[in-house]
Structure formats: C-alpha cells, structure tokens
Amino acid sequence: MSSTIQDLRLAVLIDADNVPYANVKEMFEEIAKYGTPTFKRIYADWTKPTVSGWKKVLLENAITPIQQYSYSSGKNATDSAMIIDAMDILYTGKVDGFCIVSSDSDFTRLATRLREAGMKVIGIGEKKTLIPFISACDKFIYIEILGKNDTDADIEDDAKEEKVTPVVKHPISKVDRGLIKLLSQSINDLADENGWAFLGDLGNFILKKQPDFDSRNYGYPKMLALIKSIDKFVVDERDTGKSKIKHVYVRNK
Numbered sequence: 001m002s003s004t005i006q007d008l009r010l011a012v013l014i015d016a017d018n019v020p021y022a023n024v025k026e027m028f029e030e031i032a033k034y035g036t037p038t039f040k041r042i043y044a045d046w047t048k049p050t051v052s053g054w055k056k057v058l059l060e061n062a063i064t065p066i067q068q069y070s071y072s073s074g075k076n077a078t079d080s081a082m083i084i085d086a087m088d089i090l091y092t093g094k095v096d097g098f099c100i101v102s103s104d105s106d107f108t109r110l111a112t113r114l115r116e117a118g119m120k121v122i123g124i125g126e127k128k129t130l131i132p133f134i135s136a137c138d139k140f141i142y143i144e145i146l147g148k149n150d151t152d153a154d155i156e157d158d159a160k161e162e163k164v165t166p167v168v169k170h171p172i173s174k175v176d177r178g179l180i181k182l183l184s185q186s187i188n189d190l191a192d193e194n195g196w197a198f199l200g201d202l203g204n205f206i207l208k209k210q211p212d213f214d215s216r217n218y219g220y221p222k223m224l225a226l227i228k229s230i231d232k233f234v235v236d237e238r239d240t241g242k243s244k245i246k247h248v249y250v251r252n253k
Contacts, residue, residue, distance in 0.1 A: 008035030008096040008120055011089045013082050014063065015102035016044035019125060019143060021054045024061055026146040027124060031099055034122055034139075038095055041066050043082050079106050086110055090117055097121060100137070103129045111136035123211075127172050140212040144172050171219035179218070180232055182206060184252050187233070191251060196236065199224060199248040224248055 012031060031037060040063045044051040047069070058065055068081040082100075089095060097120030100107050104125075111121045111133065123129070123137035127144055134140040173179075186206050190197040203223050206213045220226040227233050232253055237246045 009038045009094065010035045010097050010099050010122075011039040011086070011095045012037045012041070012063075012099040012101065013039070013086060014042040015079070015082060015100075015104055015107075016042050016051045016054050018102045018104040021057045023143060023146045024057045027101070027143065028061055030124070030141060030146055031122070034099075034120075035097065037099070039089060040064060041085065043068055043085075045069055079104065082107070083110050086114065090114060090119065095119070099124060101125065102133075105130040105133040108132045108136045134212045137211050139207060141214060142172060142212065142217060145214065145216040171217060173217040175218050175226075175230060180230060182210065182213075183227065183230070184232065187250060187252055195251040196249040197251065199227075199250055202250065 010031065012028075028037070040061070042054065042058065042063050043066045044054065046055075046065060046067050054065075057063070066081060066085070082102075086098060086100075089098075098111075098114050099122045100111060101124045107123075111123065114121050115136070115138070121137045123133060123140040124143060125133070125140070127142050129140070129142075183202075183206070186202055186209065187195075187197045190201055190205055215221065215223045215226040218226055220229065224235070227250055228235060234251050234253055236249045236251075238249065240247055
C-alpha cells in the first residue's frame with residue numbers, strides 16, 4: 001500500500017442498517033493497517049430490534065452510537081445523519097481520511113465529495129455492494145474476507161516460505177480471464193524496457209483501476225502468492241543487500 005494512505009487519522013463511520021456486526025474485531029484490525037481511528041461512530045435507529053446485535057459490539061470496541069429516529073417509512077434517516085456528520089468532521093480538519101462502513105451505494109456521492117476535498121476514502125462492505133460506491137473509494141474491502149480461522153498462521157508461514165498455498169476459506173472471487181487481463185495489462189503499463197514491473201507499484205496501480213482488488217478475494221494472503229499461482233507470469237526476487245529484504249519484480253511470460 002502506498003505511503004500516502006498509511007498512518008492516517010481516520011473517521012470511521014458505520015451504517016448499522018447495511019453491514020453485519022460479525023467480524024467487527026477483524027474489521028478494526030484491518031482499518032489499523034491504514035491508520036488510527038480518531039472518530040468511531042455508528043448510526044442506526046437503536047429502538048429497532050434489527051440492530052440489537054450491535055449493542056454488545058459497541059462496548060467492546062468503544063464505538064459511539066448515534067441515535068437517528070426513522071421519522072417516516074421509506075426514508076433512510078441514518079444515511080442523512082452519517083453524511084451530515086462526515087461533512088462536519090471534514091471541516092474540522094482533524095482527520096486525513098474516512099472509512100465508510102456500508103454496503104449502501106447511496107454513499108457514493110459522499111465518498112466522491114470527500115475525495116474532492118483531498119481525503120483518502122476506504123470503503124468496507126459486503127460483496128453485494130454496487131460498483132458506483134466501490135469506484136468512488138480509494139480502496140474497498142469486502143467484509144467476507146476479514147473473518148479469521150485456525151489455519152491463518154500456517155498460511156502466513158507458507159507465504160513466507162514462497163509457497164502459493166491459498167487461504168483455507170472459500171474465496172469470494174475466482175481467478176479468471178478478467179483478473180489475468182487486469183494483471184497483464186497493468187504489468188505492461190508499468191514495465192521497464194525489459195518488461196519488468198515492481199510488485200509494490202503494481203499493487204498500487206491496480207487499486208487505481210479497481211479499488212476492490214485484494215488478493216484475499218481470490219483466496220491468497222498476499223499478492224505475490226496470487227501471482228505465483230497463475231502460470232502466466234514470471235517472478236524475480238532481487239536481493240537488496242539487507243537481511244530478508246527483497247525487491248520483487250514481475251513480468252508477463
């Protein structure tokens with residue numbers, strides 16, 4: 001991930017109506033990779049039984065609940081409250097970015113507006129999230145890939161040993177022609193005169209094209225493991241002179 005999106009002061013705004021409360025711990029562990037949540041707010045009509053599952057989660061993760069009554073049927077008052085708060089936080093100047101946790105594409109314009117103001121925007125939602133909202137974010141992460149299991153430690157060890165063992169949970173996307181084309185074209189766009197592209201640059205470049213790209217979507221913990229699993233690319237791991245640190249380059253076969 002680019003250094004411009006790391007170590008951010010983040011406002012985390014959660015739409016309780018449109019995301020499940022399972023894996024909230026893993027969600028905040030994921031958010032910690034990008035920065036520090038300075039605001040943690042969750043929006044709902046807390047008088048409704050449909051959001052009762054969130055109440056214990058709020059205490060465990062120090063999330064501030066925001067009550068928003070549904071004044072009339074068919075109107076999503078929660079969306080309006082989140083949008084108003086987001087703009088208030090934006091104008092305080094106390095954050096570098098926002099994490100919008102929702103599967104609702106109604107937040108597309110909000111994400112766009114925040115990016116226009118120079119904010120980094122990370123979206124987290126379910127696989128059902130529509131493309132417009134995903135495309136409006138700098139990075140979009142599917143909740144379905146955040147759940148941990150007992151074999152994750154072994155998987156990370158395998159990755160370190162340069163194996164291509166997939167994550168032992170069902171991938172939410174398949175390695176198909178579309179993915180291979182995305183990788184191949186992106187390598188060509190970045191390649192030097194010998195056809196090599198630096199893996200770190202490749203990952204950042206693909207995110208600009210497709211914000212929901214993540215090797216974990218395909219069952220692999222890291223991008224290198226994903227690329228090694230596809231028999232269309234060549235990998236070159238170059239020594240840097242520093243212990244255990246290598247620069248990885250890839251090219252099309």
